[in-house]
Amino acid sequence: MAETAKELTIISSPRSGTNFFCDTLCEFSDLASLFEVFNARGVFGLQRYPELLQKITSALGVHASDVTEPAFIKAVAENRERFLEILRNAVTESGLAAFSYKLFPNQISQKTLESILTNKEGCFFFITRSRIDTYISFRKAMEIDQWVNQKTHDIEIEITFDEFMEWGARIDKWYENAESILREHGQRYTIFSYNSDINVRKPNLIEKQYFSLRSFGLDATYPLEIEPPTYRKQDAITGPFTKIANGEDLKQQLLDKKLLGRYALRAPLTRT
Numbered sequence: 666m667a668e669t670a671k672e673l674t675i676i677s678s679p680r681s682g683t684n685f686f687c688d689t690l691c692e693f694s695d696l697a698s699l700f701e702v703f704n705a706r707g708v709f710g711l712q713r714y715p716e717l718l719q720k721i722t723s724a725l726g727v728h729a730s731d732v733t734e735p736a737f738i739k740a741v742a743e744n745r746e747r748f749l750e751i752l753r754n755a756v757t758e759s760g761l762a763a764f765s766y767k768l769f770p771n772q773i774s775q776k777t778l779e780s781i782l783t784n785k786e787g788c789f790f791f792i793t794r795s796r797i798d799t800y801i802s803f804r805k806a807m808e809i810d811q812w813v814n815q816k817t818h819d820i821e822i823e824i825t826f827d828e829f830m831e832w833g834a835r836i837d838k839w840y841e842n843a844e845s846i847l848r849e850h851g852q853r854y855t856i857f858s859y860n861s862d863i864n865v866r867k868p869n870l871i872e873k874q875y876f877s878l879r880s881f882g883l884d885a886t887y888p889l890e891i892e893p894p895t896y897r898k899q900d901a902i903t904g905p906f907t908k909i910a911n912g913e914d915l916k917q918q919l920l921d922k923k924l925l926g927r928y929a930l931r932a933p934l935t936r937t
Contacts, residue, residue, distance in 0.1 A: 670756040671883055672749070673765035674781055676843045677792035678836050680802035682863035683767050684896045686792055689870045692888040693878070696763040697756050702748070703772040707733035708741050710766065720755040721748070745777050763788075763883055770839040782846045788881040789847055791840065793932035794859035796833050797905045797919075800824070803832075805908075823911045826918045833928070840933040853881070856934060867894050905930075 673696070677683045683700075687710065690698035697717060699710030711718045712732050722729045722737060725748070729737035741748045756764040768781070781787065805820045847854050855877050857863055862873055868891055878885040906912030919925040 670753055671763040673763055673788045675767035675790045680799050681792050681794040682859045683792055688895045689867055690765055693885045695886050697761050699766040702766045717755050721751050724751045746780055783850045789854035791856045793934055795930050795932050797929040800829055800832055801905055801908050821910050824909050837933050
């Protein structure tokens with residue numbers, strides 16, 4: 666009997682580079698790289714694996730051929746822990762060594778989060794990006810309600826100091842809560858930084874992922890051929906404050922409150 670497939674959990678927030686990260690994981694032939702399986706609009710990523718989709722919908726007692734069908738989304742939402750167990754069994758039966766998926770804030774209950782993060786067979790990855798870059802990108806995506814492969818550099822928005830800080834507090838709490846659970850239970854985890862680890866060429870990210878997977882005991886097969894990226898960057902490569910209409914005013918407020926360098930431009934979980 667095959668070993669139970671390892672569970673790779675990616676803990677992050679929207680607009681942090683997770684799509685590129687998950688798409689790059691797809692290059693490893695011995696794992697199933699899923700995306701937001703707990704998104705209210707779909708169980709994203711399973712469309713890449715029709716055999717898994719069929720096994721999972723059958724086990725849930727749902728007739729669904731598409732990951733965005735409401736009945737399937739509802740069945741997953743009603744018992745997320747059972748869904749993960751079914752997913753793990755389906756991946757194992759398919760002969761794959763692991764499966765990955767990402768978690769965003771407010772997608773699951775605290776109880777479910779604790780259940781996932783205390784799994785001794787789990788492997789955990791944080792993906793972080795500077796707070797101000799993440800929030801600007803998030804707001805622009807919200808403005809047009811487009812989250813994949815849509816250029817946003819021409820979208821004009823304004824951001825107030827208070828709304829940014831309120832959002833930052835919620836995101837910080839999300840990361841800190843997850844890390845606290847992992848630390849309390851002696852779980853190992855790896856942090857990938859958007860700037861240094863993800864905003865790079867795809868082969869460079871694959872190499873970083875490969876060594877990280879091996880550090881968790883997963884003997885992944887290094888891809889001999891690499892497909893072009895499916896996802897492209899939506900942000901322009903410029904300073905964050907040039908991306909919004911009131912950038913200079915917001916930057917000055919952050920400077921006045923000594924929050925520019927030590928908070929806005931830093932990522933959650935930054936230690937120094």
